[in-house]
Amino acid sequence: MLYSGYQAWNDMLAPARFGAQIALGMRDRMGPAAQWAMPRRLFALMDVFQGAKLTHKRPAYDIGTVTSGNAQVAVREEVALDLPFGDLLHFVKDEVDAAQPKVLVVAPMSGHFSTLLRSTVVTLLRDHDVYITDWKNARDVPLSAGRFGFEDYVDYVIQFFQHMGPGAHMVSVCQPCVPALAAVALMAEDKDAATPKSMTLMGGPIDPNAAPTAVNDLANEKPIEWFEKNLISVVPLRYAGHGRQVYPGFIQLSAFMAMNMERHGAQHRELYQLLADGKTVEADKIKNFYEEYFAVLDMTREFYIETVDLVFQKASLAKGELMHRGRLVKPGAIRHTALLTVEGERDDVCAVGQTSAAHGLCTGLRPHLKRHHLQPGVGHYGVFSGSKWESQVYPQVRNMILAMN
Template sequence: MRYMASYDLMETVRNTNQWLGASALAMASYPAFAAIPNPALQWLGAWGEVTERTFSRMNLKPDWNIPPFVGSDGTDRLVAEEIELPGAFGDLLHFRVQGRSEPKRKVLLVAPMSGHYATLLRSTVISLLPDCDLYITDWHNARDIPVSAGKFDVEDYTMHLVDYMRHLGPDTHVIAVCQPAPLALAATAYLAEEDPKAQPSTLTLIGGPIDPDAAPTEVTDFGHSVTMGQLQEMMIQRVGFKYAGVGRKVYPGLLQLSSFISMNMDTHRDAFMGQISRVASGEAHEHDKHNKFYDEYLAVMDMPAEFYLSTVERIFKTGEIAKNQFTIKGKRVDIGKITDVAVKTVEGTKDDISAPGQCIAALDLCTGLKDSQKASHVEEGAGHYGIFAGKSWRQNIRPLVLDFIDDNERATPPGFRQKKKSDANKTAANKNAAA
């Protein structure tokens, strides 16, 4: 019960701050005060507006809000989200483009379960939709999952990916972003041994901790500095009475958010002080850069406790993926069994979460692949977020990923590829900034 009380206390603090912000905004907006302009009231109202918005976003799952895009025939293409495969812990979501008839690359985008919703990849989705038939893993907030649904750990996550790959078929191209990269690699290896015909055509791993010890960061240092008992005691709580998952053990999203913010405290403080100043002076607006980023960044979700703890223990502490010793139900998954799936890694030189060297380690584990089936790219000046969203992704990384997909397409739809590249160009494209 004390852990339920802790969970409810965090929610109470969040709710209270949201209420204080709303109250300050309402008081500063009182019509009688407008008779005598007062800069202090302007600042109070600005603080209230920013505070209310900040703490309310922590309790909401953002909408996808995918805008239409212009098709090859010059007409607008509307995008609708459809649940392809429902599940208690997550859905396989399909972005159906209305009016599209021409074949496109089938892509499974594996979103992380690391405290944020899959909507964190909204800009990635928007950038891929014109060229891809896109699916995404849409994980659920653990606080909303009844205890009766059972557990969910790294093995369950991996088997969910196996099921999704089987469902979509061998012409699928998998792109795993950050946390799921090692588990996507394990899922592919599982299929290579158990169901080779269901393997995807390509696997692209972006900024994932395949070998966390290859380039230590604050994240890896934390994982090694605490024991599993300390983590379970300090980080795990039971969902309070307000939600459907009451009693479920979780790693609360609010705790994860506090960890994210503490890593760059000065940057976030300056960002919020600047936003309050802009609101007070009338320079801010609903969809400005600050709101666009923080509306998503602050929206956090709880993770199942067993998933969080098994990730720390098996991926970071014992390095089961890095040592090729990962097991599912006691049976070892041999990454060297992957022989038909081209693998590409993407890293950023300024990534402070999965530093350069952690993700590219996957290529050494793929001993069954030829050099021509391996590729790597290190984006100069890009941080963790930049390698899957923003300018670096749009201008440099995305085109390389699509080229890699095209060069290793197993079942090319008729008329899909405009012109086949020469073998020499294909090898160069595969190597990129080669491993």
């Protein structure tokens, strides 16, 4: 009923949004009259209304060229490995002659598409051969593809590294730090030749109890049965994954926005004013952010429920109790994969102490293979995007990879 109600609401608003889109299309044909104060205000209102909608398709990465070395080089996307719930996507730079370190960016599956890490990828592409876990929207995956739970996420990370081959490095951002660390631990214990040379964990809940935040409180204030009963819905008939039980992306986005509703409201008021004042360049920055932010991805029921249960409620990895297909995950088995943890001073999603807890778990690593970077003045997103990511965090990541390559 939850998903059907959301879909009915969307369908009801569709004609109004279409009308706004048609009206905006007329703006360019109005000539100078479109720049008069009253039309500009009306068009600004329609622009904000038309843009304030959720989409369920992955936005384009749209990385045409990057600076690599002293030159601008073209970038093309290539699916290196296609699996039912996610692809191993390779950002190929054909014009780079010298081999660069291979890096797998392990992206979150937490309501948004992997394109949320576009700026992270662009920065890494300067000096690295970059791949990313490009997760698919669960509502578009047929039931015949089977289940996708926490253990499957771990398996996918392992498969991706094995496909990339020996000598790769890992950069994991936010929520997947737990399954990513588990994957490396399992590979290390198995002496897998594709075990990454280094792992960078950024703003991830390795031990959520080390410094609980509002996110942790929300995950712990209800029993796991409550999440199952109230937040899981069934994909409607019109989609390829119809009948699949999912945690809808629109619920996750609502939860994110509720944490900063005042800020989001202020941003949209500012957007309206900028458009009404004809300041399109400044307005486009806000529009581009929300175009990405409002692109939502549904998670399978099992992945969401197991993540809440294992990562946030039980903190299984931190307690040494995380199992993978009947086998205990042992971070202490990691002996040769260097560890870098990165935290943001003002991170209110994954507070200081949660990610650095990985150092206490990786007991098999000698001190010179462990590094920690606390970035002053940034919140959660500032750890992996923005000016301080580029100028202060990225050099730490690059140096770790260079040292271990």
